[in-house]
Amino acid sequence: MVVVRTAALFVLAALAEIGGAWLVWQGIREHRGVPFVCGGLVSLCAYGFVATLQPDPHFGRVLAAYGGVFVAGSLAWGVVADGYRPDRYDIAGALVCLAGVGLIMFAPRR
Template sequence: MTYLIYLAAALAEIAGCFAFWTWLRLDRSALWLVPGIAALCLFAWLLTRVEVEHAGRAFAAYGGIYILAAMGWMWLVEGVRPDRWDMLGVAVCVAGASIILWAPRAA
């Protein structure tokens, strides 16, 4: 469930940032900011739903999943297929996120 929450948070964050990108870089209407801000609020709320004791650890593990989602966004929304180096980087990052999340720790 943690990975699904992180994935939803990543998509919300990317969508929110993309709305700002669209407004500022693609010279579109400032109305893009309305769903963008809502998406960023959803991102922040979702990130608090994971069962990780420390915020820093939750944010660090999230980073790996964010990278996976960003590559997916690039492929599905922007039409640019990730290359083998992108995919290798994603695999390393998701492995790192998994280690951070699931490593045995003293209570």
């Protein structure tokens, strides 16, 4: 159950952070205006809150592992939202990052 909760919280955090950053990008770089920027800022704040809900008590471990989720999630977001086509190196890199997430979060420890 801890694995499912951890994974779900990582996905929720990725949606909030990547979505928030995308909204800010749209507001500034694509000239879509202040409402996009403000929506992005709210979403980025939500990301910060979601990260605190992880069952592991170690900030550094949670954020380090989340980095791998962020990498894979950012590529997936680009595919869905922007029509980005990742190449084999993008995919391989994302898989390496996700393997790192598994090692960091779920390796047996004393």
